[in-house]
Structure formats: C-alpha cells, structure tokens
Amino acid sequence: MQTKTKKYFIFTWGCQMNEHKSEGIAGVLAREGYQPANDLSEADVVIFNTCMVREKPEDKVYSEAGKIGEYKANKPDLLLGVGGCVAQALKEKLFRRSDDIDFVFGSSNISDIPRLIEEARNLQPMLNGRYRPVMAIDKIADKIEDLPFVRVSPFQAKVTITEGCSNFCSFCIVPYTTGLLRSRLPGDIIAEVSALADQNYQEVQLLGQNVDSYGKDMDDPNINFANLLRAITHLEIQRIRFTSSHPQDITGDVIEVMGKPNNICEHLHMAVQSGSDAVLEEMRRGYTKERFLNLVRDLKDGVPGVNITTDIIVGYPTESESDFEETVDLVKKARFGGAYIFKYSPRPGTVSFYKFKPDQDVPDAEKQRRLEILLAVQKQITFEENQKRIGQKVEVLAEGHARAGDPHLYLGKSRDNKAVVFRSLINPIGTMVNVRVREALVAGLQGEIESAPALIPVSVHA
Numbered sequence: 001m002q003t004k005t006k007k008y009f010i011f012t013w014g015c016q017m018n019e020h021k022s023e024g025i026a027g028v029l030a031r032e033g034y035q036p037a038n039d040l041s042e043a044d045v046v047i048f049n050t051c052m053v054r055e056k057p058e059d060k061v062y063s064e065a066g067k068i069g070e071y072k073a074n075k076p077d078l079l080l081g082v083g084g085c086v087a088q089a090l091k092e093k094l095f096r097r098s099d100d101i102d103f104v105f106g107s108s109n110i111s112d113i114p115r116l117i118e119e120a121r122n123l124q125p126m127l128n129g130r131y132r133p134v135m136a137i138d139k140i141a142d143k144i145e146d147l148p149f150v151r152v153s154p155f156q157a158k159v160t161i162t163e164g165c166s167n168f169c170s171f172c173i174v175p176y177t178t179g180l181l182r183s184r185l186p187g188d189i190i191a192e193v194s195a196l197a198d199q200n201y202q203e204v205q206l207l208g209q210n211v212d213s214y215g216k217d218m219d220d221p222n223i224n225f226a227n228l229l230r231a232i233t234h235l236e237i238q239r240i241r242f243t244s245s246h247p248q249d250i251t252g253d254v255i256e257v258m259g260k261p262n263n264i265c266e267h268l269h270m271a272v273q274s275g276s277d278a279v280l281e282e283m284r285r286g287y288t289k290e291r292f293l294n295l296v297r298d299l300k301d302g303v304p305g306v307n308i309t310t311d312i313i314v315g316y317p318t319e320s321e322s323d324f325e326e327t328v329d330l331v332k333k334a335r336f337g338g339a340y341i342f343k344y345s346p347r348p349g350t351v352s353f354y355k356f357k358p359d360q361d362v363p364d365a366e367k368q369r370r371l372e373i374l375l376a377v378q379k380q381i382t383f384e385e386n387q388k389r390i391g392q393k394v395e396v397l398a399e400g401h402a403r404a405g406d407p408h409l410y411l412g413k414s415r416d417n418k419a420v421v422f423r424s425l426i427n428p429i430g431t432m433v434n435v436r437v438r439e440a441l442v443a444g445l446q447g448e449i450e451s452a453p454a455l456i457p458v459s460v461h462a
C-alpha cells in the first residue's frame with residue numbers, strides 16, 4: 001500500500017537569518033521524506049519560526065497558534081511546532097499559555113525536529129487534553145548547526161557567516177536569543193559559496209547580525225570580513241551581497257574591497273538607530289553622529305554609486321525633542337537610499353528594559369509623530385535619489401512577476417538593491433537583464449529592457 005507523503009508548512013517572522021533558518025528546517029524535514037505544502041489545508045506539520053525583536057511577539061505566537069487550533073478541530077493529527085527566538089527565550093512557558101502547541105525547539109535544536117514530531121505524535125492519542133511539553137532547548141551551541149538547507153530560490157542563496165551578536169546594544173534582545181558572536185571558518189564559507197557557483201546561483205547574500213564583526217571571535221587577525229570578501233570576489237558568482245553592517249566595525253579595508261570592480265554589490269545596510277550622541281551613548285552603539293557621517297562620506301567616496309540603507313529607532317526613553325531633531329538632521333545629511341524606522345519597544349531581558357521605568361517611556365502618540373516626520377523626510381530623499389537614476393542603464397537580476405495577472409511585467413533588483421520593474425516577452429526570471437530607467441518612484445524604478453536575457457554577457461570578476 002502506498003503511504004501518503006507528509007507535508008509541512010513553515011511560517012517565518014523576523015530577520016533574513018531567520019528566513020535562512022527556515023530553509024534549514026525545510027531541509028531537515030525533507031530528509032525525513034516531508035514535502036512543502038502549498039497551503040495550510042495540506043499540512044501535517046506546521047512550524048512557527050518566531051522573532052521577538054519588537055512589539056509583543058509572544059502575543060502573536062499565541063494568537064496565530066489559536067488559528068492553527070481551529071484548523072485542528074477538523075484535522076486532529078495536525079501538529080504545531082514553535083521554534084526561533086521566542087521559543088529560545090520562553091521555553092516551556094509557551095505550553096502554559098497555549099494548548100495548541102505540540103512541540104517547542106530551540107535555535108540550536110533544528111536537527112531535533114523529527115524526533116520531536118515523533119514524540120508529539122506518540123503522545124497525542126494519550127493526552128486527552130492534558131498538558132505535556134515535548135521540547136528540545138539546548139544552550140546556544142558554540143558551533144553553528146550544520147543544516148541540509150533547501151533553498152527557496154534556485155538563483156539567490158543565503159549563506160550564514162556569523163551567528164549571534166556580542167554587542168549588547170541596550171535595547172536589543174538578539175544577543176540573548178541567539179548567543180554571542182560565532183564565526184564560521186572561512187574555508188567552510190568559501191566551500192559553500194563555490195558549491196552554489198557550481199549550481200549556477202547568480203547571487204549570494206552573506207548573513208550575520210553584524211557581518212563586519214566576522215572573525216572577531218577568532219585568534220587569527222587575518223580572519224576578518226575584508227579578507228573574506230576578498231576571497232569571495234574570486235568565485236564565479238555574479239553578485240555578492242551582505243547584511244547587516246554595523247557602523248562601529250566597518251573598516252577602510254572593507255570599503256577598499258567594495259570599491260573595486262568585482263562581484264560585491266554596491267549596497268550596504270548599516271543601522272544608525274539615532275542621530276543624537278547622547279542617545280547613541282545610552283544605546284551603547286560605539287559611535288557618534290559625526291563619526292557616522294564621516295563613514296557615510298568615506299563609503300560614498302570609496303564605493304561609486306553605493307546605496308546606503310539604515311534602521312532608526314524613534315522614542316528611545318531618553319530621546320528628547322532636540323535629540324530627535326539631531327536624527328532628522330542626520331537623515332538629511334546622510335541621504336540614505338531607504339530606511340526602516342521603528343518605534344522603541346521595551347524588550348524584557350535587555351538593559352534598557354530594566355534601566356527605565358514604564359513611565360519614562362515616550363508616549364506612543366509622540367513616538368508615532370516622530371516616526372511619521374522621519375518617514376516623510378526619508379521618503380522625499382528616496383524619491384530624489386531615485387529620480388537621479390532616470391536615463392541610466394542598470395543591470396537587473398529578474399526575481400519574479402511584478403503583478404498578478406500581468407504575465408509580461410517582471411520585478412528584479414539592481415546591484416545597489418533598488419527594485420526595478422520592466423516588461424519582457426521572454427521570461428527572464430533568474431537571469432540578468434539590462435534595463436534603461438524611464439521612471440522613478442519612492443518604491444523603486446521602472447524601465448525598458450535593453451537586452452534580452454540570453455544576450456547578456458557574463459560579467460568579469462576582478
């Protein structure tokens with residue numbers, strides 16, 4: 001008798017590193033014979049890969065688990081597993097607030113998922129509604145878990161270079177949920193990127209909470225981010241990206257490598273968080289407004305056409321109106337290509353959570369006002385910077401369709417990470433095309449394809 005193929009459905013919240021972890025979860029399940037479900041109704045196992053960086057992430061887990069619980073009414077065999085940063089932080093507490101969760105796994109326990117599924121399945125008929133946690137949460141391992149990634153895209157790949165973070169910015173939960181900085185060995189990273197080149201991947205994105213701190217946990221001073229990038233420029237991958245960069249750790253050497261004609265893309269996501277020296281010090285960011293603006297200048301001088309994007313937090317507990325004005329001033333001077341702006345959210349476990357009492361928090365309406373002011377300033381800058389691209393020819397990696405129902409309209413990214421929409425009669429997805437920019441909006445660029453996918457020459461790597 002033929003057995004039915006088991007299927008999984010993964011929900012991912014949070015950062016790119018979490019998205020990549022989900023590719024690892026998919027790989028572990030695929031090794032057990034599971035296939036991805038097209039929608040929830042097909043799934044035998046649902047996984048939540050959670051994030052707790054902002055707002056009320058626990059509440060989201062419970063409310064989403066409740067929705068899976070409703071599904072279970074018609075499909076009692078369905079299992080729900082919760083992993084990621086909320087699981088690492090809350091552990092068995094998750095079972096106390098939700099009867100719908102069947103198993104919980106930690107950030108270093110992805111390989112344990114098949115065993116947990118088995119245990120949860122065996123327990124299920126005996127439970128009769130009684131609470132019994134099935135869980136694997138180890139202390140974050142020193143070694144980065146080696147996972148059999150099943151990548152979502154056949155032409156864009158994420159590659160982890162570091163996990164964890166040792167910076168302990170006052171507001172941030174990440175070091176507590178992902179552990180201290182751990183770097184992979186350069187040989188392992190290069191071998192993985194080479195293998196991706198052999199599989200014809202066009203673009204590789206190097207991932208770390210702070211990629212520029214790569215190697216700082218190792219004794220050999222030659223193991224650093226600039227040298228890693230230098231080594232990767234020799235590999236047959238058309239585009240190398242990385243995220244995130246920390247202003248405190250970017251060296252002149254990194255700027256020099258980025259400035260050469262090679263496969264490293266001219267985009268840098270570098271969170272500034274605030275433009276006020278006093279707030280930056282409170283946040284423990286390790287730089288001043290002036291140092292940050294000098295770094296922006298050095299990057300723009302050293303890397304022609306670089307697009308610098310950023311993260312900003314408004315309404316940190318000590319942020320006064322004049323501190324906020326400093327941030328507005330910094331944004332106007334730095335002229336970022338784009339910015340994610342967040343309202344400060346106290347995270348239990350962090351330094352700022354314990355240091356400031358709830359009545360010291362900036363009122364939400366004020367946070368919202370500051371967020372809207374900054375958004376408007378940044379929107380105008382993004383628009384003006386995008387306008388400068390009109391008439392330029394840009395190399396675009398076609399990523400997918402731009403709009404449902406229009407089969408010839410495609411969306412891709414330029415090397416400097418601008419979204420570019422264009423029309424093509426041949427399906428170009430997964431290839432490089434040249435697009436002449438005709439229109440520029442805040443969300444990105446629009447243009448006409450100048451060379452058909454097959455006619456694009458392979459770029460030369462320096």
Ligand code: SAM
Pocket residue numbers: 015053054171172173174209210244245246270271273311312313342343344345346347
């Ligand atoms: N490692 C990155 C860095 O330092 O550049 C950032 C990692 S964090 C996942 C992404 C962003 O979330 C941060 O840059 C920060 O702006 C925001 N963030 C982190 N903790 C926050 C908090 N408690 N409240 C609001 N935003 C927060």
Ligand code: SF4
Pocket residue numbers: 165166167168169172173174175209210246
């Ligand atoms: Fe969080 Fe700071 Fe580390 Fe970024 S550098 S992950 S903001 S502690």
Ligand code: F3S
Pocket residue numbers: 013014015016017018050051052053084085173174177178
């Ligand atoms: Fe969120 Fe964890 Fe990433 S808290 S941002 S998923 S490291």
